[in-house]
């Protein structure tokens with residue numbers, strides 16, 4: 451049976467959008483279907499799937515990583531999701547979107563979108579090992595788990611084809627790992643190895659974790675905008691006086707069609 455899909459990305463973190471308003475088209479969305487959709491040669495290709503389900507008066511973003519696993523939250527994904535809801539479902543800005551990490555508010559910011567990503571949890575110190583080298587890391591939850599690692603140069607993390615080793619007692623469900631270098635005042639660049647997807651061109655929740663950890667290290671006043679460069683573009687993150695992370699960045703829909711995958 452064929453069904454509609456759209457394809458979109460935010461800073462080249464790319465997603466297959468599956469409209470499923472009454473939740474009847476995709477059932478419980480089996481992991482093998484997600485993997486088939488995200489496969490870059492035989493499928494549509496994507497770092498994850500955003501299933502759009504109506505819930506009450508609003509919409510629920512059902513996020514799946516490209517390996518079929520479920521995640522609580524996706525920062526680039528929610529901007530693409532909002533773009534879809536605005537352009538195809540006629541939802542006005544600002545809009546509220548339900549996620550496994552609670553309700554997020556999205557607003558238009560010129561051509562870009564701003565997501566209120568809520569309050570981060572800055573947790574303890576940990577360590578990750580990549581290419582045989584162990585680095586100190588900061589554990590932050592921005593709805594999903596992150597380990598933020600400062601490095602001297604982004605090439606140090608190598609090809610990132612393998613998952614960085616982490617402490618299973620701290621991250622029993624796995625972790626997203628960000629490698630960060632400083633570029634200037636309130637300006638950093640990062641690469642990411644995403645849980646359930648491998649190295650991607652960007653990670654919105656990861657950029658938020660990086661901005662929070664860097665801002666703490668800098669002792670920067672709340673409200674200072676941080677520029678976070680990722681391989682696929684740039685995100686701007688503000689950690690506000692009331693402790694919320696506001697993430698601004700692009701979100702575009704690039705294709706739509708029907709698939710029987």
Ligand SMILES: N[C@@H](CCC[C@H](N)C(=O)O)C(=O)O
Nearest residue numbers: 521524525526594653654655
């Ligand atoms: N790309 C995302 C994060 C997607 C989920 C992540 N891989 C996880 O398993 O937690 C983003 O933009 O935040």
